[in-house]
Amino acid sequence: MRASAPLTVPRHSAGEGFTDAGAPEPSPAPPASTPHSALIAGLVLAAGFARRMGRQKLLLDLRGKPVVRWSVEAVLPHVGDLVVVTGQDEHGVRAALEGLPVRYVRNPRPQAGQGSSIAVGMGGLKPWTAAVLIALGDQPRLPDGVVVALLRAREQTGRPIAAPVYQGTQGTPVLFGAEVFGELAALDGDAGARSVVQARPERVTRVEIDAPMPPDVDTPEDYARLHVQ
DSSP, X not given: OBSSSOBOOOSOOOOOOBOTTSOBOOOOOOOTTSOGGXXXXXXXXXXXXXXXXXXXXXXXXXXXXXXXXXXXXXXXXXXXXXEXXXXXXXXXXXXXXXXXXXXXXXXXXXXXXXXXXXHHHHHTSOTTOOEEEEEETTOOOOOTTHHHHHHHHHHHHOOSEEEEEETTEEOSOEEEEGGGHHHHHTOOSSSTTHHHHHHOGGGEEEEEESSOOOOOOOSXXXXXXXXXX
């Protein structure tokens, strides 16, 4: 079942502290006027080793801003809370995101893979979070409309997972409801959240996006291509 008619989007467009061990400081109580069920959080993964790039890809300049800042700014307007998962380059990532209203949690073992970063990030969410959008810090060219389409799909279908399908290929970011938070918190290894999405297809709304998959920045060639798009 599709969430709605395929969404047409353009091809291209453009806090609180944590301990070094990754444990968040206690979250304040929500404002009285904010329903607990309404909080949508963002979780941006920025703890990778960038082995294929040979240098820290998240801090590379892309048209005047670091790659990770593009990624975070694409998510920030659509969420009520945003947590960035850092790793060995925590100080550089914090500097790249200076001035943005985000919170940080550090993965003490980023070498364990993307799943470990998701698990650490889930521990940093506020207890009343209703859904979380998990996005990649090295995906700076997220098409306009994708996040809105995922949020709309969740509202329309009530399913706990909404995933974008870019011209036939499933990709990221993915929106997860609180029903699957326990599964995300138990992740480890390199597979990321793919196992949660694939475990029970009937609980996933696949949202058609009429745009190519936004590229990751994994290699020097990927980075070079971003400058001509």
